[in-house]
Amino acid sequence: MINGKTKLICLLGHPVEHSFSPSIHNYLFEKYNLNYKYMCFDVNSEELEDAVNGIRALKIYAANVTVPHKVNILKYLDEISFSARLIGAVNTIKNENGKLIGYNTDGIGFVSSILEKGYEIKNKNIMILGAGGGARSIAVELANFRANSIEIRNRSLDRANNICKLLQCNFDIEVNVGDLNVTQKDLESIDILINTTSLGMTPNINSIAIDENIKVNNDMLVCDIVYNPRETKFLKWAKDNNLETLGGINMLINQAIEAFYIWTDIKPTREELNSIL
Numbered sequence: 001m002i003n004g005k006t007k008l009i010c011l012l013g014h015p016v017e018h019s020f021s022p023s024i025h026n027y028l029f030e031k032y033n034l035n036y037k038y039m040c041f042d043v044n045s046e047e048l049e050d051a052v053n054g055i056r057a058l059k060i061y062a063a064n065v066t067v068p069h070k071v072n073i074l075k076y077l078d079e080i081s082f083s084a085r086l087i088g089a090v091n092t093i094k095n096e097n098g099k100l101i102g103y104n105t106d107g108i109g110f111v112s113s114i115l116e117k118g119y120e121i122k123n124k125n126i127m128i129l130g131a132g133g134g135a136r137s138i139a140v141e142l143a144n145f146r147a148n149s150i151e152i153r154n155r156s157l158d159r160a161n162n163i164c165k166l167l168q169c170n171f172d173i174e175v176n177v178g179d180l181n182v183t184q185k186d187l188e189s190i191d192i193l194i195n196t197t198s199l200g201m202t203p204n205i206n207s208i209a210i211d212e213n214i215k216v217n218n219d220m221l222v223c224d225i226v227y228n229p230r231e232t233k234f235l236k237w238a239k240d241n242n243l244e245t246l247g248g249i250n251m252l253i254n255q256a257i258e259a260f261y262i263w264t265d266i267k268p269t270r271e272e273l274n275s276i277l
Contacts, residue, residue: 007036008058009263012051012073013066016040020227020277021064024256027276028268036061036264045072052076056098062263063093070104070133077102083144086170087137092259103262106134107141109255110225114192116254116270117246119221121145125189128152129180129209130196131159134225136166138196143167149174151190153182184214193238194223200232208233216241227252249277 011021017040025038043051048069053076055063065073070089074080077090079101084090090102114121126147128135131154139150150173152160160177167175178186187193199207212233222238227248235245253273261267 002037003035005035007034007061009036009038009062009064010055010060011038011040011064011066012043012048012069013040014042014044014068016042016066018228019066020252021256023276024253024273025260027273028260031268031272032264032266034264043069045069048072049076052100055093055095055100059095059098061095063095064259065091065093065102067133074102076100083107083140086166087133087140089133089137091255092262094262103259104137105255105258105262106251107137107139108258109253110138110194110223110251111141111145112254112258113246113250114221114223116250117221117244119192121147121192123148124191125149126151126192126194127182127187127190128194128196129182130154131156131163132196135194135196136163138194138225139163139167140170143171143173147173149176151176151178153178153180155180180209182210182214184216187214187216187220188218190218190220192221192223194225195232195234196225198226200224200229200234201226202228205229206233208237210234210237212237214241216243219243221246224248225251253277 022038029036078099081103084104087104092103094101152163154160164175164177195209197209199209221244223246224232224234225248226232238245
């Protein structure tokens with residue numbers, strides 16, 4: 001029941017009508033008997049500063065941030081966590097008595113998904129397709145978990161090189177860059193292959209970030225951060241090659257769990273959320 005003590009948590013983004021976040025968090029608030037409610041606010045770029053000021057003025061307890069605001073919102077916050085500053089993007093905010101603190105749970109949400117599946121990151125060779133915000137946050141966390149090497153593949157080599165420089169300046173790790181024309185030979189030494197592009201996302205479900213005619217004989221793990229559809233063409237290619245796969249819904253759930261913990265000091269289990277997604 002909503003009353004005068006209800007704490008409001010909101011999602012800032014554009015668009016937001018298809019977000020799964022309200023379902024996840026309102027389910028958890030009810031499960032843990034917390035007097036919180038989660039709502040989506042469709043905020044365009046010109047309104048972002050006003051929206052952040054509104055969080056302060058209305059004493060909104062916390063927020064999530066999604067595209068296209070994860071980078072631009074940094075300048076309106078009072079404090080940024082180390083990892084969020086390193087990544088250069090925020091997806092979670094907590095309002096501590098008017099001081100807005102920004103965090104990024106995307107990368108750790110992805111890493112948690114890999115560890116849950118029983119795979120190690122330390123000393124592994126990893127290839128990331130794409131060089132956007134998702135790739136950046138995932139690359140930082142993979143380096144933090146001591147991957148042996150990370151290779152960034154992207155259409156724009158400038159963006160790939162930016163991530164390369166970020167990792168080399170902050171971690172002791174081998175980093176390489178290249179275009180999206182990945183070959184079978186390129187994949188021979190790869191342990192984990194990750195698609196962070198939007199290729200394959202609804203409604204463009206027939207697009208894929210790799211040549212689907214490539215045949216792979218190793219035992220690498222293939223991951224896609226796209227969660228709609230659950231099985232992308234990229235993951236289907238992996239299964240056709242008898243490779244283990246990890247879908248984007250896993251990252252979505254785990255980044256939400258990390259955000260929920262920041263807000264409430266309660267860390268739900270993955271199993272508690274499986275039934276609603």
